[in-house]
Amino acid sequence: GSWKAGRRHGKGKCIFADGTVFSGDWQDDKREGKGECRYANGDVYTGEWRQDAREGHGVCVFADGTKYRGEWVEDKWLQSSADPEFTKVSFGGSSGGGNAKGERSIVVATAGATLKFEILAYDDDENKRLCGGDPFSCYLEGPEGVSWAEVTDRNDGTYELSLTPKMAGDGSLFVMLGDDEVVAASPYSVQVTPGRPCPRKCLVHFPSPSDGDDRTAVAGEQSTFRIETRDAHGNVCTGVQHLPDLEIQITSASCVGGVAHTVAARDDGSLECSYLAEKSGLYRVHITCSSQPECPFRKGNLVVGSSPYSLKVVAGVTGETQAEAEASSGEEVVEDLVAKWESIAQCEYSAIDGKDDGWDSDPEEAQETAQEKYIREHPGVAVVDNLEDMWRVGLYQQEKKAFERKEKEKKLAMLKKRLEERYPSRGSAGTEDPSPGEEEADFEGDGISCLD
DSSP, X not given: OOEETTEEOEEEEEEOTTSOEEEEEEETTEEEEEEEEEOTTSOEEEEEEETTEEEEEEEEEOTTSOEEEEEXXXXXXXXXXXXXXXXXXXXXXXXXXXXXXXXXXXXEEETTSOEEEEEEOBOTTSOBOOSOOOOEEEEEEETTEEEEOEEEEOSSSXXXXXXXXXXXXXXXXXXEETTTEEOTTOSEEEEEEXXXXXXXXXXXXXXXXXXXXSOEEETTSEEEEEEEOBOTTSOBOOSSOOOTTOEEEEEBTTBTTOOOEEEEEOTTSOEEEEEEOOSOEEEEEEEEEEOOTTOTTOOSEEEOTTOSEEEEEEOOOTTOOHHHHHHHHTXXXXXXXXXXXXXXXXXXXXXXXXXXXXXXXXXHHHSOOHHHHHHHHOTTSOOOOSGGGTTHHHHHHHHHHHHHHHHHHHHHHHHHHHHHHHOTTTTSTTOOOOOHHHHHHHTTTTTOOTTO
């Protein structure tokens, strides 16, 4: 290249001993101006130089493919913080649509399952951030209100976010940088679907002939009840979702082998059971299913809803009451013990919590706290609710001691006065002291015994 006074000056190309190659401007035997340098380790820098070091604006493609475009000072880059416009959000395997940046605009999550996604931070020059520390946050606005995601900084320019929604429905996912800057295409539309049906959370509906819900059927007529499938968080399972190995038993003392029935799945996710009871009376409906495959610690069958249920089948005779029909058929009237004890328990609970339904009692709420118990058992102890009044505690204690001392002196003075009135010559010569029994008997009416 060009030389001046024995020094490299102007345009030139230099191959260093380690294999590094520089092509560009030189001044006074140093790289100065603009040029391209291909380092022996595979890095390639194209940009401005000063005093034989990278300084100014330049682009460097590192050996691992990472690209940085921005300002350099003393051979080191100056990277700014993350830029919300160029930062990307990746939802990985979550299903949904996408946008021009390849980011998903609709996210599908499952209630009770953890949704994980990540943030790829870029600065205002579209350089990938190589360190952490950016104030990212994320929250979901949905049917259950606002749920905040957990953000984990990997300290390499990427962040892992995890969120566990519990209620099914549609919501909006906000990814924020700081307090007021939304990231990328945020907010994202989120659709939370119900989880697997949970046997205990399922509801069983027994429609009566009058469209009530008192678990009543008519003998000789086709009857149905419906199992509403719900997941562990109470969400109604939509679509055809079955309970594994569902087993229904409808039995009574007068029906050998049980009542035949059929089960059909409905499009809304519920199951409908049809049955035909030939005789009137009380029946027992027991509904179970096998344990879920993802719960290996739960062995055997699980009961569905509040199973077993008591079912009352009335006679289908026009103008005749159930009791008359049973009497005419010669069958003994069987008392519904389940309904009887349910009514007794409901009355007992209502007497305790004061609620008409009697089933919403919460023993934890009704339980007396340790502080409340102490206050009740020690009514004379001062209770300070405001910390600013703590200095009064010592004063209260002194006043209490003085009051107790005065009460004791008053009581002793009254006792002494009564003794002097009853026995004016007590202790004088020739006077016998009354026996302890007599003295105690004399003072019983006054409420003060000799022991006092």
